[in-house]
Amino acid sequence: MPILEFSSVTMTYGRGRAKTEALRDVSFTVPEGAFSVLVGPSGAGKSTLLKLVLAMERPQEGTIQVADRDIHRLRKHSIPYLRRNVGAVFQDFKLLPDATALENVSLALQVLGLPRREVRARASKALEQVELEPGTKRSVSRMSGGEQQRVAIARALSGEPAILLADEPTGNLDPRLSREILEVLARINRNGTTVMLATHDPIVREAGVITHELGLEAGRLVSDSLADIDPLHAVDLEEDTNPVLNGGVPVGAVA
Amino acid sequence: MRDWPNTFRAAGYVVSRAFRGMAQAPMVQLLAVATTAVCMLLLGTVMLAWTNAQGVAGAWGIDVPVTVYIHDDAPTDEIEELAGLLEAIPEVTSVERVSPQDAMTRLAEGLGGEASMLEGIEPGVLPSSLEVHLEDGTSSGFISALGEKVSGFGVVEDVAVAGSWTDQAQEMLRTVGNMALGAASLVGFACMAIVWSTIRLAVYARRSEIQILRLVGGSTQFVRGPFIVEGIVQGALGAALALTLLYAGFDTVRPFLEDGLSLLFAAGTLRFFTPTELAIGVAFGALVGLLGSRAAAGRYVVT
Ligand SMILES: Nc1ncnc2c1ncn2[C@@H]1O[C@H](COP(=O)(O)OP(=O)(O)OP(=O)(O)O)[C@@H](O)[C@H]1O
Ligand SMILES: [Mg+2]
Numbered sequence: 001m002p003i004l005e006f007s008s009v010t011m012t013y014g015r016g017r018a019k020t021e022a023l024r025d026v027s028f029t030v031p032e033g034a035f036s037v038l039v040g041p042s043g044a045g046k047s048t049l050l051k052l053v054l055a056m057e058r059p060q061e062g063t064i065q066v067a068d069r070d071i072h073r074l075r076k077h078s079i080p081y082l083r084r085n086v087g088a089v090f091q092d093f094k095l096l097p098d099a100t101a102l103e104n105v106s107l108a109l110q111v112l113g114l115p116r117r118e119v120r121a122r123a124s125k126a127l128e129q130v131e132l133e134p135g136t137k138r139s140v141s142r143m144s145g146g147e148q149q150r151v152a153i154a155r156a157l158s159g160e161p162a163i164l165l166a167d168e169p170t171g172n173l174d175p176r177l178s179r180e181i182l183e184v185l186a187r188i189n190r191n192g193t194t195v196m197l198a199t200h201d202p203i204v205r206e207a208g209v210i211t212h213e214l215g216l217e218a219g220r221l222v223s224d225s226l227a228d229i230d231p232l233h234a235v236d237l238e239e240d241t242n243p244v245l246n247g248g249v250p251v252g253a254v255a
Numbered sequence: 256m257r258d259w260p261n262t263f264r265a266a267g268y269v270v271s272r273a274f275r276g277m278a279q280a281p282m283v284q285l286l287a288v289a290t291t292a293v294c295m296l297l298l299g300t301v302m303l304a305w306t307n308a309q310g311v312a313g314a315w316g317i318d319v320p321v322t323v324y325i326h327d328d329a330p331t332d333e334i335e336e337l338a339g340l341l342e343a344i345p346e347v348t349s350v351e352r353v354s355p356q357d358a359m360t361r362l363a364e365g366l367g368g369e370a371s372m373l374e375g376i377e378p379g380v381l382p383s384s385l386e387v388h389l390e391d392g393t394s395s396g397f398i399s400a401l402g403e404k405v406s407g408f409g410v411v412e413d414v415a416v417a418g419s420w421t422d423q424a425q426e427m428l429r430t431v432g433n434m435a436l437g438a439a440s441l442v443g444f445a446c447m448a449i450v451w452s453t454i455r456l457a458v459y460a461r462r463s464e465i466q467i468l469r470l471v472g473g474s475t476q477f478v479r480g481p482f483i484v485e486g487i488v489q490g491a492l493g494a495a496l497a498l499t500l501l502y503a504g505f506d507t508v509r510p511f512l513e514d515g516l517s518l519l520f521a522a523g524t525l526r527f528f529t530p531t532e533l534a535i536g537v538a539f540g541a542l543v544g545l546l547g548s549r550a551a552a553g554r555y556v557v558t
Binding site: 056088159 | 268470
């Protein structure tokens, strides 16, 4: 059963002359439990795609379903419930700089109205999952980029969402930290959470954790390792020594 | 389905966030409360004046427009006959017989502290009278015609038709009442504007937190809540402070008014707001705060 489904989605920013088409007729499905990755050059529409899943933007055309719920026409007051089911790690983290890691993670649980004790317990657990010390009194602004990234992941995880989205989770990190973060995400994925990340970092593809790859270029989906929409491009992927393709994961791309 | 325990706990987080936010900017809160209080003080003063004007009007006997003074030597049965005739008129609600003794007691009450002035005065010097109470809204034309008729009776020495000056007093009361109403709406708007601008600043200062809360699934109420609570607290505190100041002022001024204008304000006629009225005042402040902060948070807290 797909946990995420896009059908002929077109998304345009702005109006009139300022119009920018960020996605054009994009269709794909992500199976439950997948570790999907969105690749493509800058401006391809990766972040836009993730924003659509969070209902931060609305498509002009097409339909989007998350766990069989239509979200392209979600009513405004239902959006919070969607977001509680979709954990997101943003490119710029979106953390409260003056708060501690624990406080930052707790915010996402207070929103659910959980009892204080449970908020604390679950936030601590989420921080331990990303190998951070929950008791630290340091504010997030005094943490390294890698630590902040992990706080952001912990917050996204803490509500036990069905899907975890991450936009360039290794974007600001050195290769060693990047691999660490990927290992954290892989572990989360092994525990049953569907993970979808956007990246142009080759390390992600090399790490051997991906089960599904979607290629975007100038707003169009040019490859889908599970659907084989572009054999030519898929061959490129294989030549890239994509670990997924070499690792025997079912991919229809190899002609 | 709404999960009520979670909703309540979420409300708890909202309230504690509100107080934390207020503690983070105490000067802003102080200023907001103080300016709100100044506004409310104005309103409170007008309201208090109005309340007391009504009280004084009552004490003056504004509802006794016709007093019929009787000759000292008039026979009782003739007085009774006149009273009976008057009582038969549909517009007359009641006719009260006031003996010289009653009149003396009333005068003494009216003079309050100065009652000693009456020592040695015999009640007999005051005439006995009939007080004719009329229905509300009886026209002053009817009242003066009635007065004229009654003065034709032999037992009647004089008729005091209070119509003209009660009309004026009532007119004055109405004016003060309208002023109070006008002041209430003006002050309401001013306070709302004060709360609105402080909350707008708070929303602006915490805009990244607002965005984060929205992105992690905070409902509109959850995100807006702290600001609304802050507005309500500012409004209510402003009103409470205003009422406290007003009470202090009232307490200082009361003895002077009661001594200096003892005929107008007999001791005890001047009063402060009742506990219920005070509660309404504070609730009014809270409501104004709510409306002001809702307007401020509604506009800036978006998806
Ligand atoms: N808020 C916006 N308003 C107008 N245009 C936008 C907005 N956000 C993105 N775009 C445009 O939409 C297109 C896709 O942008 P998007 O951010 O999705 O790309 P991306 O693949 O995430 O790029 P990057 O790898 O640089 O993060 C770009 O042309 C971009 O300029
Ligand atoms: Mg991007």
